[in-house]
Structure formats: structure tokens, C-alpha cells
Amino acid sequence: xxxxxxxxxxxxxxxxxxxxxxxxxxxxxxxxEPASGLELIHTYSLIHDDLPxxxxxxxxxxxxSCHVAFGEAVAILAGDALLTHGLGALARYPEEEIYxxxxxxxxxxxxxxxxxxxxxxxQIADLEAESAGAAPDLALVRLIHENKTGRLIRxxxxxxxxxxxxxxxxxxxxxxxxxxxxxxxxIKDDLLDVESDAGTLGKPAGKDAAAGKATFPAAVGVERSRxxxxxxxxxxxxxxxxxxxxxxxxxxxxxxVARRIS
Numbered sequence: 001x002x003x004x005x006x007x008x009x010x011x012x013x014x015x016x017x018x019x020x021x022x023x024x025x026x027x028x029x030x031x032x033e034p035a036s037g038l039e040l041i042h043t044y045s046l047i048h049d050d051l052p053x054x055x056x057x058x059x060x061x062x063x064x065s066c067h068v069a070f071g072e073a074v075a076i077l078a079g080d081a082l083l084t085h086g087l088g089a090l091a092r093y094p095e096e097e098i099y100x101x102x103x104x105x106x107x108x109x110x111x112x113x114x115x116x117x118x119x120x121x122x123q124i125a126d127l128e129a130e131s132a133g134a135a136p137d138l139a140l141v142r143l144i145h146e147n148k149t150g151r152l153i154r155x156x157x158x159x160x161x162x163x164x165x166x167x168x169x170x171x172x173x174x175x176x177x178x179x180x181x182x183x184x185x186x187i188k189d190d191l192l193d194v195e196s197d198a199g200t201l202g203k204p205a206g207k208d209a210a211a212g213k214a215t216f217p218a219a220v221g222v223e224r225s226r227x228x229x230x231x232x233x234x235x236x237x238x239x240x241x242x243x244x245x246x247x248x249x250x251x252x253x254x255x256x257v258a259r260r261i262s
Contacts, residue, residue, distance in 0.1 A: 001078045001085075003069060005043050007061040010260070012185070013038045013152060016253065017160035020174050023240070023248040026164020030094040034106060034163060037089030038156050041114060044082035045152075047075050054123070087111070090159070099163065106162045113155035122148025129214040136214035142183070144214050149189075150182025173242050177250060180236035184257045187229045190215040194222060196261065233258045 014035035021031045050057040050065040051072060058068050067075035090107045112118060125144045129136055157178040161171045194217050216225040236254035240247030 001082055003063075004047055004060070004066045004078060005040065005082070007063050009039075009043075009061050010262075011039060012253075012257075013042050013156040016153065016156045016178070016181075016250075019249040019253060020157040020160030020166075021164040022160075023174070023243045023245065023250050024161050024164050024166040024170045025244055026160070026166070030096075030099065031160050031163050033093035034090045034103075034159050035156075037086040037093075038110070038152070038159065040082045040086030040089065041110070042152060044079040044086065045114075045119060047079035047082070049123075051075060054127075094163065102162050102165070106159045109158040109162065110152075110155045113151035118147050118151035118155075119149075122146070122151070126214060136219050138216075138219045141214045141216055141219045145186040145216075146179070146182065149186045150179060153182040153185065154178035170243060173239055177236050177239040177243075177247075177254070180232045180239060181254050181257055184229055184232035184236060184254065187216045187225050187232065188257060188260065190217050191222065191225055191229065192262070229258055 017031055017035040017038055018028050021028060046060060047066045049055050050060055051067055058065055060066070063069075065075075066078055070078070087107070087110070090110055091103065094103070114120065116124075122144050125140075126148055129140060129144065154175055155178075157174040158171065161174045166174070193215070216228065220228070233254050237247075237251045240250035240254065243250070
């Protein structure tokens with residue numbers, strides 16, 4: 001578990017939770033443990049995605065994947081435990097009684113995001129699209145990745161907003177921002193798989209095309225994917241600017257998603 005969590009990574013989901021809290025006038029401290037729980041949940045998903053039964057990736061964050069380092073059985077259990085501890089952090093923190101109802105709401109948002117209507121459902125749709133063998137259309141690719149990638153990103157922002165007592169209007173704007181950032185994140189991931197290399201990415205490059213994955217470049221080409229990336233980032237920035245203090249760090253984080261190299 002420690003090997004995979006501390007191997008590196010961008011920590012984007014917990015950072016988004018903290019930035020969302022600040023953007024709606026909240027404090028970082030009450031959100032810190034739940035934000036850490038989000039990173040544990042994300043890491044669980046990476047461990048399981050890398051398994052031979054799914055993406056069969058031998059490298060993650062520039063190091064051997066968990067199942068390569070410790071064997072498949074330990075990797076499955078490490079992922080299971082990270083999911084359990086991540087949900088536990090969301091259920092327990094912050095511990096002050098004033099947060100009790102908010103914790104339930106934040107936890108429900110995350111559970112919805114990672115279950116069959118979210119991340120796991122998106123993974124199933126991805127597997128089905130791969131086995132179908134046909135060229136994916138844009139609607140299918142968006143559906144897969146809004147669930148597989150985007151839902152946990154949106155939930156991370158919701159956690160920060162909910163635990164900061166944000167009103168419904170601000171929560172809706174955070175969600176719209178998260179939807180746009182989630183789309184941008186996946187488009188950029190797909191472009192990096194086409195345009196980068198394993199040394200830069202810290203994971204294998206070119207595997208999506210070789211496996212017949214449903215990606216944005218496969219559906220609409222590289223140039224249109226780049227245009228969609230720019231459009232999604234601009235939409236995210238516009239949504240963030242409508243929050244108190246012009247969204248704090250959220251606009252910068254949207255732009256980071258587009259310019260990252262791994």
C-alpha cells in the first residue's frame with residue numbers, strides 16, 4: 001500500500017478538494033484527511049487497472065506496478081485495503097459534530113462516483129468497447145471517460161465544497177468545473193499516450209492504440225482532440241471564475257491539466 005501511494009503522482013484529486021474548499025471560503029484543515037482518502041481511493045483504482053486481467057501495465061509512476069513488485073494476490077489486497085481506508089477517512093473526518101451530516105453527504109457523493117454508475121461502470125464500458133473491436137464514436141468515448149475518470153474528479157470537488165458549507169449554487173458550479181476538468185484530463189491523457197514516451201509518462205506509451213482502446217484521438221483524431229482540450233479548459237476556467245475570489249487556484253489547476261507532461 002505504501003509503495004503505491006508514495007511512488008509519486010500528481011495528487012490532483014486531493015488538491016482539487018482543498019482548492020474547492022478555499023474557493024468557496026472554507027478552510028483547508030477540515031478537508032485534509034478526506035482529501036487524503038480520495039488519493040487512497042484513486043491509488044486503489046490504479047493498482048487494479050494495472051493488473052494483467054485489465055490493462056496489464058508493468059510500470060506505474062515510473063516504477064514497477066504493484067503486481068509486478070509484489071505479485072497479483074498482494075496487489076489485489078493492497079487495492080482493496082486502500083479503498084477501505086479511503087472510504088474510512090471520508091466517513092471519520094472531520095471529527096467535530098458540526099460536520100456529521102456533511103460527512104454523510106460527502107461520502108455518498110464519492111460512493112456514487114466510484115461505483116457501478118461511475119468509475120467501475122466506466123471501466124466495464126471500456127472493456128466492452130475494447131472487445132467489440134469497432135472504431136469508437138465520440139459519444140461512447142465521452143460516456144466511458146466521464147464515468148471512468150471524470151466522476152471521481154467531480155466528487156473530489158464536491159467533497160471540498162460540501163465540507164466547507166458551500167451553498168447549492170456554488171456546488172453546482174464546482175460540479176460544472178469538475179466535469180470540464182475531468183474531460184480535459186482524459187483528453188490530455190489520450191494525447192500523451194500518442195505523443196509522449198514511457199520515460200516521460202512514467203508508464204507505457206502507445207498502449208491505447210495497440211489495444212484498440214476507446215480514446216479521443218481514435219474517435220476524432222489528434223487535432224480535434226487538441227481543440228476539445230482547449231475548449232474544455234476554457235469552460236473550466238469560466239466556471240471557476242464565477243466562484244468567490246474568481247475561483248482561487250481552480251483556474252490555474254485547469255490550465256495545469258492541459259500543459260502537464262505526465
